[in-house]
Ligand code: 4AD
């Protein structure tokens with residue numbers, strides 16, 4: 001007999017003589033009248049299905065003690081319209097099989113609500129809670145919506161390498177990949193001899209697929225990547241992971257305005273998709289995680305993002321009566337507190353800050369005519385801060401070469417990137433969206449470690 005998912009059973013328009021349901025027991029309640037009421041969840045949706053077992057059922061006495069919170073069951077029974085409040089359909093059991101028991105003394109997910117910090121220590125069991133089930137369904141749906149958005153617009157999905165020899169962001173925050181013996185690495189002239197390493201040169205895990213993305217944008221016009229990226233920065237914040245997923249569209253013939261238009265359309269599309277296709281889970285977040293989340297997302301969808309230059313942003317911050325911990329001065333980076341003030345307090349909506357000083361941005365960003373700023377843009381969301389970083393790319397060979405040297409990058413090493421500017425160069429732009437920051441924003445979760453199945457952070461990569 002074929003199993004039916006709980007989502008389908010709960011949405012069934014009709015009663016059914018015989019259904020097979022499989023899942024994990026969330027709660028069990030016994031009535032004096034000789035019945036057990038068991039709530040089962042299989043992760044197909046937030047809601048449980050109620051299963052009723054009559055104690056006079058033949059197998060019941062054999063399995064009675066094994067049916068506890070956390071145990072896994074297969075149940076065959078009649079699907080009937082529920083007379084109880086709060087559920088549409090329930091199952092009257094005719095057959096039970098226990099797949100796996102869960103000891104009451106040691107199974108950690110009993111009725112009590114646990115802190116997210118504690119649940120991180122049991123990352124192998126936390127998906128069986130309501131919150132983590134909901135997060136992972138929304139995450140999965142958003143990943144699908146990302147592919148749909150780009151596919152509908154004719155972008156090609158590109159897989160860029162995980163192991164790389166280049167540091168896209170030039171920040172030196174890379175995890176090295178090596179098969180050399182770390183206790184006795186081979187040396188020449190007092191330096192490690194990478195010629196003897198697996199790839200014959202020094203390699204690392206990628207921090208961004210952008211540089212390789214540009215290669216394909218300058219052939220297929222519009223591409224996007226969606227893959228894991230790795231950063232060895234020692235930031236222990238609620239917004240940073242050492243391993244995270246990034247979506248990076250790269251488009252030939254787009255200038256910075258086109259880039260910002262796409263970023264705004266993209267974010268609105270994804271928020272709307274979550275509201276429309278994950279309504280049960282979103283309702284749950286609105287009740288249990290952040291009481292304003294539905295309203296916030298709808299507000300963002302309905303309103304234009306505020307666009308202002310970095311220079312205007314600095315002016316706004318200097319004019320504000322706010323006291324900041326970090327200095328506000330033209331030429332310095334915007335700190336999280338500055339970004340939050342602008343989007344949360346001043347404009348009360350998403351903002352896009354563009355034309356940043358060239359000194360604080362990456363080498364590949366296109367220099368403006370003023371010679372001081374680059375065509376960079378960051379999308380900042382209220383509460384969250386930066387969700388997208390992007391730019392128009394420098395397409396002029398000589399300016400790019402100069403910027404590379406200033407950034408202490410070896411042009412010979414990036415010969416292929418420079419080649420793109422020697423053969424058929426074109427104006428082009430792109431951006432990167434941090435996928436976990438998106439999931440965090442949509443679900444209202446406070447900590448980024450709770451929106452990725454297995455968070456990697458400094459000193460933490462257990463499972
Ligand atoms: O601003 P970033 O560093 O930009 C780039 O990597 C560009 N190469 C993107 C491009 O133009 N193709 O990173 C992009 C986004 C950030 O806005 C943020 O949302 C996310 O990636 N991000 C992180 N998310 C989680 N943990 C971290 N440590 C992150 N670092 C960046």
Ligand code: MG
Pocket residue numbers: 378386388389
């Ligand atoms: Mg950035």
